[in-house]
Amino acid sequence: MGDPRGFITVPRKEASYRPRNERIYDFGEVEQTLDEADRKLQASRCMDCGVPFCHWGCPVGSKIPEWQDAFYKGNKELAYEILHSTNSFPEVTGRICPAPCEKSCVLSINDEPVTIRENEAATVEHAFTQGWVKANPPAVRSGKKVAVVGSGPAGLSAADLLNHFGHEVTVFEKNDAIGGLLRYGIPDFKLNKTVIDRRLAIFGEEGISFKTSVKIGQDISKEELLKEFDAVVLAMGSETPRDLPVEGRNLDGVHFAMDFLTQSNRRIAGETIPEEKSIYAKGKHVLVIGGGDTGSDCVGTSIRQKAASVTQIEILPKPPEKREFNNPWPYWPNTLRTSSSHLEGCERKWSLLTKKLIGENGQVSQAEVVEVAWSKNESGQWVMNEAGEPQLLQADLVLLSMGFTQPVHNGLLDTLGVEYDNRGNVKVNAQKQTSVEKIFAAGDVERGASLVVHAISAGRVAAENVHVFLMK
Numbered sequence: 001m002g003d004p005r006g007f008i009t010v011p012r013k014e015a016s017y018r019p020r021n022e023r024i025y026d027f028g029e030v031e032q033t034l035d036e037a038d039r040k041l042q043a044s045r046c047m048d049c050g051v052p053f054c055h056w057g058c059p060v061g062s063k064i065p066e067w068q069d070a071f072y073k074g075n076k077e078l079a080y081e082i083l084h085s086t087n088s089f090p091e092v093t094g095r096i097c098p099a100p101c102e103k104s105c106v107l108s109i110n111d112e113p114v115t116i117r118e119n120e121a122a123t124v125e126h127a128f129t130q131g132w133v134k135a136n137p138p139a140v141r142s143g144k145k146v147a148v149v150g151s152g153p154a155g156l157s158a159a160d161l162l163n164h165f166g167h168e169v170t171v172f173e174k175n176d177a178i179g180g181l182l183r184y185g186i187p188d189f190k191l192n193k194t195v196i197d198r199r200l201a202i203f204g205e206e207g208i209s210f211k212t213s214v215k216i217g218q219d220i221s222k223e224e225l226l227k228e229f230d231a232v233v234l235a236m237g238s239e240t241p242r243d244l245p246v247e248g249r250n251l252d253g254v255h256f257a258m259d260f261l262t263q264s265n266r267r268i269a270g271e272t273i274p275e276e277k278s279i280y281a282k283g284k285h286v287l288v289i290g291g292g293d294t295g296s297d298c299v300g301t302s303i304r305q306k307a308a309s310v311t312q313i314e315i316l317p318k319p320p321e322k323r324e325f326n327n328p329w330p331y332w333p334n335t336l337r338t339s340s341s342h343l344e345g346c347e348r349k350w351s352l353l354t355k356k357l358i359g360e361n362g363q364v365s366q367a368e369v370v371e372v373a374w375s376k377n378e379s380g381q382w383v384m385n386e387a388g389e390p391q392l393l394q395a396d397l398v399l400l401s402m403g404f405t406q407p408v409h410n411g412l413l414d415t416l417g418v419e420y421d422n423r424g425n426v427k428v429n430a431q432k433q434t435s436v437e438k439i440f441a442a443g444d445v446e447r448g449a450s451l452v453v454h455a456i457s458a459g460r461v462a463a464e465n466v467h468v469f470l471m472k
Helices: 036-044 053-057 064-072 076-084 090-096 100-104 106-110 117-130 153-164 193-205 222-228 257-268 293-304 409-416 452-471
Strands: 145-149 168-172 209-211 231-234 254-256 285-289 309-313 347-349 352-360 363-376 382-386 391-394 397-400 404-406 439-441
Touching: 036 064, 036 117, 053 064, 053 100, 064 076, 064 117, 076 117, 090 117, 090 193, 090 452, 100 106, 145 153, 145 222, 153 168, 153 193, 153 231, 153 452, 193 209, 231 452, 254 257, 257 293, 257 397, 285 293, 285 391, 293 309, 293 397, 309 391, 363 397, 439 452
Parallel strands: 145 168, 145 231, 168 209, 231 439, 254 397, 285 309, 285 397, 309 347
Antiparallel strands: 352 363, 363 382, 363 391
16 A cells, blocks of 8 residues: 555546647647656555555556555665556556546545556656666467457457467458457557557567458358467457448438448558548538547547537436436446547537438438437336427537447358357357357457457456367
8 A cells, every 4th residue: 555545645647639720730648647746645545455446446457556656765766567467568558548447446425536547547658768668478378379350459358368278370351451349440549559560569469460451251261270270269349230220321421430430540550541531520510420439539530630520429318417316335336437529629419319311412411310218117117208399410520339239240250150149249158269269259249249358358268268168
């Protein structure tokens, strides 16, 4: 414990964002960091609880009291080692994780949790600066070969652990660069891509092989895959977006959010997007349908592309500012979340149902929406009813950000012959093993769309079970 009275004498302090009038003109990371003295003070607030709910709340089981104590005492190299022991790339979660650890911190009872996520990012960045983050290839190889299909957080996490177990790991990616969701789905203002490349360089030095622009099932058949590799880990994510089946859906200017974000990330990386395929917000009235993190990313990206206006609507009611009685600590708080993007000039609306999209000459120009009211029926199920007159929202560009339903079945998954669960995800047992003996699955492909930190955890669980399978 850094300071036995730190949580009493030191208030919680968060770093601010870069000034709005500066950050909206570029895609640089928006978050600033606390100075050295403040970070140490925040670490001193950790109480080393007898039951560390932060550790319980973290999907990767980060040993938060231990590394915060090391950080406070000035042993930052040890702090990094503890962080890295449960997380292959804490520099990523230190930037984009919604911090379930902080929500479950005992001090959250009074809305004053320990500053964990920011100290995590600061610890890792200091470790890189000092040269402590080095390649550590395994001393002995097992002679076993593992294929990881997909290079997002689950795939990279699994590949890292399997490689350290001594297996020969090859990561296959259908796109032309490694990173999956981290590279193509998250804007640079939240996660600069040099952060990914820096870690990938270390993975390469440690012996992991990466093959891009390869589609398993087309470029490599199922038979070739299972013959060449002793085990396979599927980590392709959940890429089937939830659609909006309303009149006007097929008008020009209506796109899935991930298509918009992927194209923006490619453009920032220096790629040229053909004019006829370009999805760009400049000068347009943007309507983002869906109130989650992906929708927030669309908001921030649209503002940086100089949209005329940005409106984000959500079909669910506006969440409360504080926890309600049926949502107690230490569980995840179902409260209003406001991102840096929302603070940059976005209008947010709740309890709105999109009835239809209206266009002129094939181009979307408006959205007809109606307010809805939510209530429970006799069975206790939530029921939605229209509660007002339809209204029109100006919309030259409509971005559908309503989540994902399941992984893409057509192609690889159907070819491999794996079973699906009742939600359409790849069905796995407790060991993350699919119905095909040598094939395992990890992350959104078997869990459904979730947090990056959940995917990292799933990749590690799958890797541990693959290792047991290979060593039998």
